[in-house]
Amino acid sequence: MILKGKAHKFGDNxxxxxxxxxxxxxxxxxxxxxxxxxxxxDTTFIKRVTRGDIIVAGNNFGCGSSREHAPVSIKGAGISxxxxxxxxxxxxxxxxxxGLPILVCDDTSKISSLDLLEVDLQNGLIKDVTKNKMFSSExxxxxxxxxxxxxxxxxxxxxxx
Amino acid sequence: MGxxxxxxxxxxxxxxxxxxxxxxxxxxxxxxxDITAPLAVKEFLKAKFxxxxxxxxxxxxxxxxxxxxxxxxxxxxxLLKEFAAKFKIKHIYDIHQCGVEHAFLPEAGIVRPLxxxxxADSHTCTYGALGAASxxxxxxxxxxxxxxxxxxxxxxxTIKFVYKGKLPRWIGGKDLVxxxxxxxGVDGALYQVMEFCGPVIKKLDMDDRFTMCNMAIEAGGKTGxxxxxxxxxxxVKKLNPKRKEVKVxxxxxxxxxxxxxxxxxxxxxxQVACPHLPSNxxxxxxxxxxxxxxxxxxxxxxxxxxDLEIAVKIARGKKVSKGVRAIVIPATHKIYQEAEKRGMLxxxxxxxxxVCMPTCGPCLGGHxxxxxxxEIALATTNRNFIGRMGHPESFVYLSSPAVAAASAITGRIxxxxxx
Numbered sequence: 197m198i199l200k201g202k203a204h205k206f207g208d209n210x211x212x213x214x215x216x217x218x219x220x221x222x223x224x225x226x227x228x229x230x231x232x233x234x235x236x237x238d239t240t241f242i243k244r245v246t247r248g249d250i251i252v253a254g255n256n257f258g259c260g261s262s263r264e265h266a267p268v269s270i271k272g273a274g275i276s277x278x279x280x281x282x283x284x285x286x287x288x289x290x291x292x293x294x295g296l297p298i299l300v301c302d303d304t305s306k307i308s309s310l311d312l313l314e315v316d317l318q319n320g321l322i323k324d325v326t327k328n329k330m331f332s333s334e335x336x337x338x339x340x341x342x343x344x345x346x347x348x349x350x351x352x353x354x355x356x357x
Numbered sequence: 358m359g360x361x362x363x364x365x366x367x368x369x370x371x372x373x374x375x376x377x378x379x380x381x382x383x384x385x386x387x388x389x390x391d392i393t394a395p396l397a398v399k400e401f402l403k404a405k406f407x408x409x410x411x412x413x414x415x416x417x418x419x420x421x422x423x424x425x426x427x428x429x430x431x432x433x434x435x436l437l438k439e440f441a442a443k444f445k446i447k448h449i450y451d452i453h454q455c456g457v458e459h460a461f462l463p464e465a466g467i468v469r470p471l472x473x474x475x476x477a478d479s480h481t482c483t484y485g486a487l488g489a490a491s492x493x494x495x496x497x498x499x500x501x502x503x504x505x506x507x508x509x510x511x512x513x514x515t516i517k518f519v520y521k522g523k524l525p526r527w528i529g530g531k532d533l534v535x536x537x538x539x540x541x542g543v544d545g546a547l548y549q550v551m552e553f554c555g556p557v558i559k560k561l562d563m564d565d566r567f568t569m570c571n572m573a574i575e576a577g578g579k580t581g582x583x584x585x586x587x588x589x590x591x592x593v594k595k596l597n598p599k600r601k602e603v604k605v606x607x608x609x610x611x612x613x614x615x616x617x618x619x620x621x622x623x624x625x626x627x628q629v630a631c632p633h634l635p636s637n638x639x640x641x642x643x644x645x646x647x648x649x650x651x652x653x654x655x656x657x658x659x660x661x662x663x664d665l666e667i668a669v670k671i672a673r674g675k676k677v678s679k680g681v682r683a684i685v686i687p688a689t690h691k692i693y694q695e696a697e698k699r700g701m702l703x704x705x706x707x708x709x710x711x712v713c714m715p716t717c718g719p720c721l722g723g724h725x726x727x728x729x730x731x732e733i734a735l736a737t738t739n740r741n742f743i744g745r746m747g748h749p750e751s752f753v754y755l756s757s758p759a760v761a762a763a764s765a766i767t768g769r770i771x772x773x774x775x776x
Contacts, residue, residue: 209544343509349497350400
């Protein structure tokens with residue numbers, strides 16, 4: 197699958213309170229949570245996102261709480277993929293479990309805001325169309341690829357019964 | 358090659374005999390709260406699951422936005438109660454029956470040493486203080502575990518933290534763990550277990566141990582753990598005198614650690630994490646000029662009885678500074694009752710503290726203590742991210758109960774020995 201979108205850059209240690217403020221956690225609604233994505237640190241983010249865009253971040257993206265509302269909010273905002281140097285562990289497993297694509301890539305600092313990206317998700321290849329550069333990402337372990345293929349944990353469970 | 362304590366617990370619960378990189382392991386208990394469990398229930402129902410694995414091993418602990426702060430919060434609690442009734446789930450607790458989940462579950466004897474526990478809350482790592490392997494997960498993980506009784510894990514590496522020296526007065530678990538997070542950073546233990554040990558840990562009481570393991574997540578840790586010892590056994594037996602035997606385990610002498618970090622605590626000053634990261638740690642003496650609008654003593658990190666004892670010791674006969682809103686939140690209903698019975702709440706109220714019902718409340722900007730623009734708080738909680746306690750332009754400092762109580766009296770960040 198090829199994902200195309202423009203990059204929205206974030207720094208290191210973007211935490212789950214940044215992604216979706218705790219005051220909204222009494223909602224489970226994807227669209228509502230999406231409309232509040234990143235509000236704490238960037239009130240204009242949601243207005244600048246076009247469906248399919250890609251978040252590009254530094255280290256430890258998604259640190260802090262276990263709220264699955266965070267990846268749900270990112271999906272709800274129309275983001276198709278998050279690329280970061282590293283992810284906090286609960287955010288990482290939540291993303292895989294809810295089917296939000298993520299990639300671990302050391303070179304995120306070489307990508308600029310609003311660069312057009314084309315990403316071959318299967319092979320983890322990131323093409324920065326604006327800069328005409330290619331970056332590779334870490335391969336997911338086999339176990340996780342199975343869950344990703346089934347589009348989430350609950351589908352994986354159902355298919356393995 | 359030997360195994361670490363967490364590896365041993367994972368192996369015991371794993372489906373395969375070998376400890377592979379990834380395991381699908383049986384859990385002893387899984388739970389969520391009033392903000393994460395409703396999402397788990399939604400996913401469970403969406404997947405059209407019709408049965409649960411064990412009605413005695415699932416918990417819903419309502420503690421975040423309760424007693425309901427608004428209609429949505431009320432609806433979430435009702436939804437959990439209805440789901441629990443339908444599936445005859447035993448461990449469903451509304452706020453008047455529990456308190457903050459990570460203080461309540463050990464106190465109620467529901468989580469025990471050497472258990473494998475998952476919770477849809479990042480501070481699930483707290484139970485490592487009992488010698489349980491306990492991991493924060495998401496709502497979908499909880500939904501899957503409610504159905505299957507299992508969860509997938511990547512077997513983690515472990516960093517060993519050894520604390521040596523003589524613990525100075527006023528220094529406790531909070532100072533040790535803040536100091537450590539300050540040293541290694543908010544991703545210093547990413548994906549890894551933080552095993553706390555050494556002569557200083559042996560002497561720490563259980564409440565301090567809970568505080569330390571609670572904050573492992575703030576260094577990115579998969580969990581924190583302390584091998585169960587005499588103090589753990591005493592704690593468990595005191596809660597449940599009928600229990601004859603408490604099993605213990607520890608890491609093998611030749612277990613493999615990714616790193617060993619030693620700290621001599623003898624000269625440690627009380628530690629304070631400055632806005633906006635738990636790793637932005639300074640000694641209390643460097644922050645004397647910071648004036649405060651609010652002080653919060655409570656949460657799953659520092660709302661236990663010994664935390665309140667310290668606050669009482671400092672506040673007895675004193676008055677809270679006029680400009681400071683000082684809030685005390687006993688972490689559970691039981692702790693509240695004990696503090697009440699022993700006259701501790703009276704001392705605090707007379708000093709000018711307001712005592713709230715057990716809840717997570719202001720820790721995550723839920724209710725009972727939201728900060729406005731420009732306000733500054735010192736809290737015994739665990740996170741000080743931007744906007745964590747309210748307005749995106751408010752400021753949260755994190756400290757021990759001793760520093761928090763002393764600072765409430767003076768109105769600025771203060772070393773307890775000044776009082």
